[in-house]
Amino acid sequence: MKQHEIKTRLHKRLPISLWARDRRLAAVHEAGHVAIARMLGVPVGLAYVYFTPARDFDPPHCRTWRGKTLCASRLADRRQRAMIGVAGAVAELSWRGEWIDEDYWFEPTMMSDSDWNLTQCVASKPDDNCIEAIRVMAAVLERGASLWHDLLRTARDLIIATQPSLQARAFGQVTWKPT
Numbered sequence: 001m002k003q004h005e006i007k008t009r010l011h012k013r014l015p016i017s018l019w020a021r022d023r024r025l026a027a028v029h030e031a032g033h034v035a036i037a038r039m040l041g042v043p044v045g046l047a048y049v050y051f052t053p054a055r056d057f058d059p060p061h062c063r064t065w066r067g068k069t070l071c072a073s074r075l076a077d078r079r080q081r082a083m084i085g086v087a088g089a090v091a092e093l094s095w096r097g098e099w100i101d102e103d104y105w106f107e108p109t110m111m112s113d114s115d116w117n118l119t120q121c122v123a124s125k126p127d128d129n130c131i132e133a134i135r136v137m138a139a140v141l142e143r144g145a146s147l148w149h150d151l152l153r154t155a156r157d158l159i160i161a162t163q164p165s166l167q168a169r170a171f172g173q174v175t176w177k178p179t
């Protein structure tokens with residue numbers, strides 16, 4: 001099945017508002033990783049969001065959009081890796097207006113395996129370095145905080161890059177990859 005056929009089928013069952021919200025949430029998550037990597041001077045090679053039809057599609061419980069950010073994490077120290085790693089989940093909570101509390105992170109599903117790997121701690125067992133990173137990220141990514149506008153702008157650019165009618169844009173060190 002081609003991507004646009006899947007999209008058309010899903011659109012019939014999925015309210016457009018939910019579709020857009022899913023895409024926005026995926027974009028905000030990746031924008032969190034990007035904004036923090038940029039703040040720390042860690043080069044970002046690629047960031048994008050993509051449509052993914054779940055096999056057992058059951059809105060609103062499953063996501064129809066996911067994303068990926070690749071940064072030069074080998075150039076980052078342990079503290080910086082933890083910050084970049086948790087930034088996606090912190091950005092999501094922030095955008096949803098939810099309280100950012102380190103207790104959330106004791107649930108393994110709080111972050112993807114790749115994000116847990118990036119923080120260099122075991123899933124659902126955030127160590128002191130990780131908890132400190134969550135606190136620091138909450139302070140800069142909260143609504144109205146210093147990186148809030150950067151976060152929204154980057155998320156918007158990621159969404160624009162998913163629209164095939166618009167050209168993917170080069171943005172600082174980030175190359176947006178259209179799906």
Ligand SMILES: [Zn+2]
Pocket residue numbers: 029033088089112115
């Ligand atoms: Zn992530």
